[in-house]
Amino acid sequence: MKRQKKALLIGMSHVVAVQKSLAKQPFDWIDIIDLNARENLFNNNTNKIYWSKIDKSYYSNVFLSLRGQYHNVMGLVENPVPFSTGECEKGLVPAVSSAESRILIPSQVLQDHIDNEISDLQLALIDQAVEYFGQHGTAIVNSPPPILSEKHILEHPGIFRAKLRNGITPSSLRARIYELYTNVIENRAKKLGIGMIYAPEDSRDADGGLKLEMRSQDPTHANENYGALVADQIRNWVDRHA
Amino acid sequence: MKITEPLWQTKFVIGWIDMRNNRRSNPYLGLPRYQFWKNEIGATEPSQFDPVVQPAFKLQKNTKIVTAGSCFAQHLARRLSEAGFNHLVTENAHPLVSKDVATRHNYGVFSARYGNIYNSLQFLQLVERAIGQVKTPTGFAWKSNAENCYLDPFRPQIQPGGYVSIQEMEADREAHLSATLEAISNAELFVFTLGLTEAWVHRQTGFVLPLAPGVVGGKYEESEFEFKNFTLEETVDSLRGAIRLIRSVNPEVEFLVTVSPVPLNATYENRHVFVSTTISKSVLRLAAEYVCNSEDRCSYFPSYEIITSPFSRGAYYMSDCRQVADIGVDHVMRVFFDNYTTENPSLAVNASDDRVLVDRVQQSHAIEMQKAINILCDEESISDGRK
Numbered sequence: 001m002k003r004q005k006k007a008l009l010i011g012m013s014h015v016v017a018v019q020k021s022l023a024k025q026p027f028d029w030i031d032i033i034d035l036n037a038r039e040n041l042f043n044n045n046t047n048k049i050y051w052s053k054i055d056k057s058y059y060s061n062v063f064l065s066l067r068g069q070y071h072n073v074m075g076l077v078e079n080p081v082p083f084s085t086g087e088c089e090k091g092l093v094p095a096v097s098s099a100e101s102r103i104l105i106p107s108q109v110l111q112d113h114i115d116n117e118i119s120d121l122q123l124a125l126i127d128q129a130v131e132y133f134g135q136h137g138t139a140i141v142n143s144p145p146p147i148l149s150e151k152h153i154l155e156h157p158g159i160f161r162a163k164l165r166n167g168i169t170p171s172s173l174r175a176r177i178y179e180l181y182t183n184v185i186e187n188r189a190k191k192l193g194i195g196m197i198y199a200p201e202d203s204r205d206a207d208g209g210l211k212l213e214m215r216s217q218d219p220t221h222a223n224e225n226y227g228a229l230v231a232d233q234i235r236n237w238v239d240r241h242a
Numbered sequence: 243m244k245i246t247e248p249l250w251q252t253k254f255v256i257g258w259i260d261m262r263n264n265r266r267s268n269p270y271l272g273l274p275r276y277q278f279w280k281n282e283i284g285a286t287e288p289s290q291f292d293p294v295v296q297p298a299f300k301l302q303k304n305t306k307i308v309t310a311g312s313c314f315a316q317h318l319a320r321r322l323s324e325a326g327f328n329h330l331v332t333e334n335a336h337p338l339v340s341k342d343v344a345t346r347h348n349y350g351v352f353s354a355r356y357g358n359i360y361n362s363l364q365f366l367q368l369v370e371r372a373i374g375q376v377k378t379p380t381g382f383a384w385k386s387n388a389e390n391c392y393l394d395p396f397r398p399q400i401q402p403g404g405y406v407s408i409q410e411m412e413a414d415r416e417a418h419l420s421a422t423l424e425a426i427s428n429a430e431l432f433v434f435t436l437g438l439t440e441a442w443v444h445r446q447t448g449f450v451l452p453l454a455p456g457v458v459g460g461k462y463e464e465s466e467f468e469f470k471n472f473t474l475e476e477t478v479d480s481l482r483g484a485i486r487l488i489r490s491v492n493p494e495v496e497f498l499v500t501v502s503p504v505p506l507n508a509t510y511e512n513r514h515v516f517v518s519t520t521i522s523k524s525v526l527r528l529a530a531e532y533v534c535n536s537e538d539r540c541s542y543f544p545s546y547e548i549i550t551s552p553f554s555r556g557a558y559y560m561s562d563c564r565q566v567a568d569i570g571v572d573h574v575m576r577v578f579f580d581n582y583t584t585e586n587p588s589l590a591v592n593a594s595d596d597r598v599l600v601d602r603v604q605q606s607h608a609i610e611m612q613k614a615i616n617i618l619c620d621e622e623s624i625s626d627g628r629k
Contacts (some may be wrong), residue, residue, distance in 0.1 A: 012619055013620075016623060069615045081600065086406045087407065108406070158621070159621075163614060
């Protein structure tokens, strides 16, 4: 009897939210690989995934959630040299006031910088994945939006407790960094001819950040409520592209 | 003394001189060798051609050099930096931005991010805007032809991908003009390369733009823009005006003027582009001559002559006969360093201590953040009980 092919979601910490959302009930339509928990599959030091250990013949669709934290690496804690950047409707974010001294990084420069910085890490992994699995049926699952609430971050600082004395980057700037990061990922998806699943609209608050009920108990991750929305997105994608 | 060769071929031209009356038999007698074509060693050894006669100054390793001008000036700026001279750059990218990305966005190409300045009036207007004598109208921007972004008409190709909004462009322009003023105010030597006499002028404001409207952005409307081919008098006036205006904020600055040897890419005049090139370069060369002869501490450097001289037999141009080949730039810089410096150009000027410190702080911050994120992500996996 011919085995039904499954979907595969492969990535790092952001896949945990989806795993948790599906853990309450049996699911047989998707396999989820958290590479951080699979040392035999992923060497973080060399940024190498041992693709041949994954039998691609099992899968009809592959969803990539590889790395995906650079917008937080760059944006969570205020840079030692605070900066601003441009935004379509607001002009500049954060808005430069007479009290602040920020160096403007034009948004195209910032986007190109992001592209440059993740090129050898996240983008390289995406390229490898597409080379292994092929274009057809492959899509990138974008990282969750940032948690813009300073209150949440201060209440759940985790490992960033010491670093936060430098200050949290203003929320409007963090939102913009996430947009520019998303542009980079989107451009890569277009270049590779694969699909892209964006963060679900229902997960976002009025400022574009992760809603309260979607947040994990740390400054950057989403929880299983978010994971459930993403699982639905993936399921719908599979059905549409079957 | 037995004369075995014609008089004009002797190493030292000795003519009949009436010692009592101090008169020469002809006015050319006794003139320096370099005033005679036949003496030029470059005819047989092109790399030896050195037309600099009396260099007006000597550079020190730390002399603050500001550069501006046409595309040829980019070669000078880059080579000065590479040779370890103090090419003053006042408009740097934020230290977060990697060097490759910064260079791609034209940071450090010139002393400030003004892009190519082809025309002396364009130069004067930049100085006026930087000093604050002239205000740029709000909203003076172009929509890009190719992408959904905005361009600064004063420097339409300065940033690949343009600006996301007019407000962003204006904020960057403000920072740029501040940096330009800083460069002007702190320069010890200002090297300016004249490029073109043809330009496009915004009728309402009189601003000279480096690119015709519609080429990369904006829209050409005859009612809005006019073509101008600046005359000798106009070029002299605006170059002199720029020099004097810079001296109003920086009285001690030395000027070195050059003319770009790069032919015109296109001419709007109804004649052959090479004919237009000759006329344009002639005007620029004469303008440089008149200004340098009349302004103190302003001298001409003959890079144009080095590249275009017949001694090189055209070897200093690339296959398009337009772009200057590296071998030509090498010759120009060799003559420059031989005449204007006493120091070995290979001795590098160390990056300022401030800059090194800022870069280290950025690197340290980025590494710490990445480590923290890695730990956080590992913890997320552990929280799921799968590690």
